[in-house]
Amino acid sequence: MSGKALSNYCEVLLNIIMDVIDDIIIIHDSEHTVVWMNQAGLKVWGKRIDEVIGKRCYSLMGRTSPCEDCETPSVHMTHSSHKFNKFVSKTEKYYECTSTPVEDENGNICLVVQHLKAI
Numbered sequence: 001m002s003g004k005a006l007s008n009y010c011e012v013l014l015n016i017i018m019d020v021i022d023d024i025i026i027i028h029d030s031e032h033t034v035v036w037m038n039q040a041g042l043k044v045w046g047k048r049i050d051e052v053i054g055k056r057c058y059s060l061m062g063r064t065s066p067c068e069d070c071e072t073p074s075v076h077m078t079h080s081s082h083k084f085n086k087f088v089s090k091t092e093k094y095y096e097c098t099s100t101p102v103e104d105e106n107g108n109i110c111l112v113v114q115h116l117k118a119i
Helices: 003-020 040-044 057-061 072-078
Strands: 025-027 035-037 082-088 095-103 109-118
Touching: 003 040, 025 057, 072 082, 072 095, 072 109
Parallel strands: none
Antiparallel strands: 025 035, 025 109, 082 095, 095 109
16 A cells, blocks of 8 residues: 555545544644534534534624633643543533644644544
C-alpha cells in the first residue's frame, strides 16, 4: 500500500471508529468554527455533517457568542487539555467535557478537540 493510500485508509478507519462511539466529538478551530463532528454529535443536534461544518460550535446551541464556561481560551493560554463539567440544554444532560489542543508544526494551536461524555 502506498503512503497516500495508507493515509486515506487511516483517515477512513479513524472516521469509522469515531462514528461508532456514543460520546460526542467536535473538532473546531480557534474561532470556534466546526471542522468535524462525529455521528453522536450530529444525532444530538439533529443535523447532517454539511449543516455543521463551517458553523460556530456555540451557534448549534442557539447562541450568538461563546458559552460562558468555554475552555477554548484556557486551552490556548496553557497549550494543554482542560476538563470540566458542562450542562447542555439541548440534551438536558451534564457532560464531562475535555478540550484538547492540536498544534501545527510551529507550535501554534490550530484545532481544539472537544470530547463530551454524558455523566
